[in-house]
Amino acid sequence: GAVVSQHPSWVICKSGTSVKIECRSLDFQATTMFWYRQFPKQSLMLMATSNEGSKATYEQGVEKDKFLINHASLTLSTLTVTSAHPEDSSFYICSASTRDRGRWGYNSPLHFGNGTRLTVT
């Protein structure tokens, strides 16, 4: 159980184009989804937190107009990298959490997608 599917696994796009990454919770309702960015050989950097039906909360230094996050349902969140540039090339990972106390108690562990390798040429 607790499977998170992220799509696509990798994408190459030209500079100036936009790329959409999807994150789906397959067998639970994800009240909260998180988007991370990971640079090579580094830890995960939280970009934003999104709760279903409300606007995402962005971490300091993350451009909300560049990284558009939509969390329209309890099982799907999307990250759109708009007008991508080579410096946006990175590994993007989503994770999902639920506040379903019946299953996990107060806080569920985060469950991660397999990540999306974005390369902007």
Add this chain to the structure above:
Amino acid sequence: GEDVEQSLFLSVREGDSSVINCTYTDSSSTYLYWYKQEPGAGLQLLTYIFSNMDMKQDQRLTVLLNKKDKHLSLRIADTQTGDSAIYFCAETRIYQKVTFGTGTKLQVIP
């Protein structure tokens, strides 16, 4: 802000035990997690422990928590080559965002 620190690298021989250490600064931490990341992949939850526990064992994995010293460790018994990966510890409080450690790269030598 909260800090979570780990040593960067650990090398062990196949069949030996591995111990990966983690220290954190937030005394209000409620949940502490261990994740495994293989190359090019997302993070896989290995195990987690509540702050009111001292130890948790799950097959080859043993988690020890010293709350007084804010020290968390993950012991992998009979380490196998398939255990080679980066291991992240992480901590959180109720409904708060998760803070990840810097990651420890485990190399298992056949």
